[in-house]
Amino acid sequence: MKGRLFYFYYLIFAGSVLLFFNSCFKEKFITDTSSRIKFSTDTLTFDTVFTTVGSATRSFRLVNPYDLPIIVSKIELEAGSQSRFRFNVDGVTYKNGIAEDIEIWAKDSIWIFVEVTVDPDQPLSLSPFVINERIHLVTNGQSQHLVLEAWGQNANYIPNNTFNGKIAILSCDLNEEVWDDPKPYVIYGLLLVDSCTLRIPEGTQIYVHGGIAKNEFGIYDDGILWILQHGKLLIDGTQEKPVVIQGDRLEEEFLDQEGQWGGIRIGAASKGSQINHTTIKNSIVGVRVDSAGSLDVKNCQIFNTASSGIIGIHAKMNVQNSLLHSNNGIGVILRYGGDYNFDYVTVANYGNGNESLYMDNFICRDPECSTGDLYRLNANMRNCIFTGSDADEISLIDASSSTDLFSFEVSFRNCLVRVDELLDENQFPKFFEICKDCVENKNFDDLLFESIDENDYHLDSLSIAENRALPLSNIKVDIEGKERDLTTPDIGCYEY
Numbered sequence: 238m239k240g241r242l243f244y245f246y247y248l249i250f251a252g253s254v255l256l257f258f259n260s261c262f263k264e265k266f267i268t269d270t271s272s273r274i275k276f277s278t279d280t281l282t283f284d285t286v287f288t289t290v291g292s293a294t295r296s297f298r299l300v301n302p303y304d305l306p307i308i309v310s311k312i313e314l315e316a317g318s319q320s321r322f323r324f325n326v327d328g329v330t331y332k333n334g335i336a337e338d339i340e341i342w343a344k345d346s347i348w349i350f351v352e353v354t355v356d357p358d359q360p361l362s363l364s365p366f367v368i369n370e371r372i373h374l375v376t377n378g379q380s381q382h383l384v385l386e387a388w389g390q391n392a393n394y395i396p397n398n399t400f401n402g403k404i405a406i407l408s409c410d411l412n413e414e415v416w417d418d419p420k421p422y423v424i425y426g427l428l429l430v431d432s433c434t435l436r437i438p439e440g441t442q443i444y445v446h447g448g449i450a451k452n453e454f455g456i457y458d459d460g461i462l463w464i465l466q467h468g469k470l471l472i473d474g475t476q477e478k479p480v481v482i483q484g485d486r487l488e489e490e491f492l493d494q495e496g497q498w499g500g501i502r503i504g505a506a507s508k509g510s511q512i513n514h515t516t517i518k519n520s521i522v523g524v525r526v527d528s529a530g531s532l533d534v535k536n537c538q539i540f541n542t543a544s545s546g547i548i549g550i551h552a553k554m555n556v557q558n559s560l561l562h563s564n565n566g567i568g569v570i571l572r573y574g575g576d577y578n579f580d581y582v583t584v585a586n587y588g589n590g591n592e593s594l595y596m597d598n599f600i601c602r603d604p605e606c607s608t609g610d611l612y613r614l615n616a617n618m619r620n621c622i623f624t625g626s627d628a629d630e631i632s633l634i635d636a637s638s639s640t641d642l643f644s645f646e647v648s649f650r651n652c653l654v655r656v657d658e659l660l661d662e663n664q665f666p667k668f669f670e671i672c673k674d675c676v677e678n679k680n681f682d683d684l685l686f687e688s689i690d691e692n693d694y695h696l697d698s699l700s701i702a703e704n705r706a707l708p709l710s711n712i713k714v715d716i717e718g719k720e721r722d723l724t725t726p727d728i729g730c731y732e733y
Contacts, residue, residue, distance in 0.1 A: 267307045270377045274309060274341070275300040281372075283353055283387035292354040297383065299349060299374070301341040311375040312336040312349070315382075321368055322385055324351045357391035364389035366423050366444055366485040392444075393422045402426060402448075402459055409433035411467070416441055423485055427461045427499075430468035437471070439514070440478035444485035447498030447520075460484070460498030460520075466506040474514030476536070476718040484519045495565060496521050496543030503530040503552075512537055523561070526552035528573070534559055536716050540692070545570050546584070549577060551600075551612055556582050558716040560730045562692055567632075568593040568625075573600040574612030574644075579621050580712055583729040585686070585694055586625035592632045593623040593655075598645050599636035611637055611644060619650045620706040622729040624678050624685070628657035633665055647671055651707040653678050653685075653728045676705050676728065695731045702728040 277298040301307050313335045314320040326336050327347050341347055351372070355364050368389045371382040388394075393416070396405040403426040407414065413434040416422050421442040437443070447460030462482075464470045474480035484497030491497065500522035503510050506529045514536045517523045523539035526532045528551040537559045539546040546561035547554070551573040561568050561584045568584040568591070571577055584593040598614040614635075623630050631654055637644035649672035656677065659665050669675060678685065678701065685700050687693040696702055704725040714720055715732040727733050 265305055267303055267305045268377055270379055272303065272307060272377055273379070274307065274374060274376050274381060275302055276381075276383050277346075278383070280384040280386055281351055283385075292352055293387070294350055294352045296348055296350045298346045299341060300346040301343060304343050306340055306342050307376065309339040309341065309374055309376050310337060310378075311373070312339060313373050315371045315373060320370060321355065321387070321389075322351055322353050322370060322372075324349055324372065351385060353385075353387045355387065355389040357389060359389075361390065361487045365487050366390045366392060366421075367446065390421070390423075392420050393418055395422055395424045395428060397425065404429065406431055407433055407435065407468075416443075424460065424462060426459060427463060429463050429465055430470065431465040432467045434469040434471060435464075436473065437480055438473050439475040439480065441474075441480050443480065443482045444487075445482065445498035445520075446485045447496075461500060461502060463502045463504055464507045464510055465504045468504070468507055470501070470503070470510040470512070472512045472515050474536075476514060478514075480515040482515065482517050482520075491519075493519070493541055493563075495519055495541045495563075500525060500542070503527065503532050505529055507531070511535075518542075522546075522548055523564070524548070526550065526554055528552065538716075540564065542566070548572075549575055551575050553577070556580070557712060558582070558714075558730050560694055560716060561585070562587075562694060565589050565591075567591045567595045568623075569595070571596045571614070571616060573610075574598040574614040575616075577616040579616075579618045580709060581620045581706070581715065581728075581730055582618075583622040583694055583731070584624070585622070585689070586627075586630060587689055588626055590627060591625075592627065593625050593630040594618075595632045595634075596647060597634040597636065599634075609636070611641070613644045613646070615643075615646045617648050617650070618652055619709065620652065620726070620728050621649075622653045622678075622702060624653065624655040628655070629659050630655040631659055633659065633668075649673070649675055651675065651705060651728060653702050653705070655679065674705075674707070676701055694729075696727055696729065696733040698733070700727075700733065703733050 281295050281297055283293045283295055314322055326339055326349055368387040370385045374381045405426055406429045408431050411432050413436055415436045417438050424445045445460040472480050497519045500520040501524045503526040505527040508531050511533045517539045518541045521543045523542050523546040525548040531553040534556045539561045540563040542564045544566035546564040547569045549571045553576045556579045558581045568586045586593040596616055599609050599611050602608045635645040651674045653676040659668055684697055687695045687697055706726040706728045708726055716730040719732045721732045
């Protein structure tokens with residue numbers, strides 16, 4: 238009897254002790270809302286280029302840096318059940334892709350294993366070039382996340398798909414490199430073309446992975462195709478098979494999102510580049526040509542840019558049969574002089590408060606522009622449309638004196654223009670002397686294009702641009718290949 242009683246009291250005592258220690262132990266977990274779990278990396282990158290259906294697994298550690306245990310109340314994928322990723326915690330898989338109440342002991346860590354499966358032959362809408370998602374963690378009511386990044390398409394990654402934020406040089410000893418693989422090309426980082434002609438054949442699809450980058454040169458916008466002095470760019474798109482250059486985010490919400498990549502830049506003194514039948518969209522700047530560089534643009538569309546569609550700085554450009562619209566900056570900027578010929582070009586700058594066209598013949602050498610340099614401007618605009626939602630869609634600044642002959646040689650011929658204050662005595666009161674046989678567009682937008690709201694810049698059936706152009710023997714068709722009237726063609730890139 239005494240033994241049984243002793244055993245009974247022993248059980249009560251042992252239970253009390255366990256209960257006591259358990260209570261104390263619970264109180265030893267970190268509950269401070271300022272506490273943070275540390276990640277072994279901030280981005281988990283799946284750098285495999287998939288050529289067949291397959292999976293890849295990567296891992297990272299969650300580290301508890303404190304002297305007490307901590308509880309991660311939730312770990313989950315951002316896209317939930319729709320995610321292309323899967324994860325487990327230290328080898329344990331959780332239902333519905335959500336792990337809860339994960340304990341990490343003091344000065345200890347746990348492993349998170351993440352897997353992705355892709356089919357590179359799926360359409361881009363299902364398996365885009367870059368698959369981005371985040372994995373979320375909640376600790377003591379505070380959220381943290383880690384970026385998951387994988388590649389889902391079989392493509393030509395230039396120079397490779399881990400090069401964002403870096404600079405690469407494409408050189409071929411003054412020979413020619415042709416991007417004629419039927420698979421798309423995806424440019425990562427800043428690609429410099431030097432001592433090489435880069436030829437892009439008809440139908441080529443080019444995607445650029447942009448974003449903010451930082452290196453020893455500073456912070457800049459990534460995703461740029463830059464042609465250096467001894468480089469040349471030849472894009473040979475056709476009416477049937479145009480070349481398309483755009484950002485690599487193809488989800489629906491990014492389709493019309495500007496500023497996804499830097500743009501195309503023809504560097505100083507680079508000669509002979511040509512862009513034909515090409516669509517350039519969703520960049521910061523469409524095309525920029527630097528000092529003493531040259532470029533011919535024919536039958537192209539440049540739109541959805543965060544800044545300007547075309548920029549020329551002391552350069553030489555010939556632009557024909559092209560359309561620029563939905564540019565959040567000035568549509569066309571021609572600065573510090575140069576030589577420019579625009580024929581049958583439509584620049585529609587609606588809804589942004591900036592001009593369609595800006596031209597000057599100087600450059601400032603200090604922030605206050607107290608000193609600067611002049612260079613002659615020779616610009617000829619024929620059969621072009623410069624319009625938008627402002628009263629003045631053309632800005633001309635001549636910084637030369639009246640004795641500087643040939644420093645501001647600008648002419649417009651048979652153009653449709655929207656101007657108002659430009660005609661004031663302090664600006665260009667004789668504008669229509671340099672704009673010969675021009676059509677003034679003040680309140681006729683409803684009778685100009687098919688639909689401004691839908692960015693359809695074909696001419697309306699009653700458009701005031703019809704039958705007003707000057708016939709040009711070297712341009713017999715419009716941007717879509719339609720034959721132009723031999724005697725009374727239409728103004729702009731489209732023939733009605």
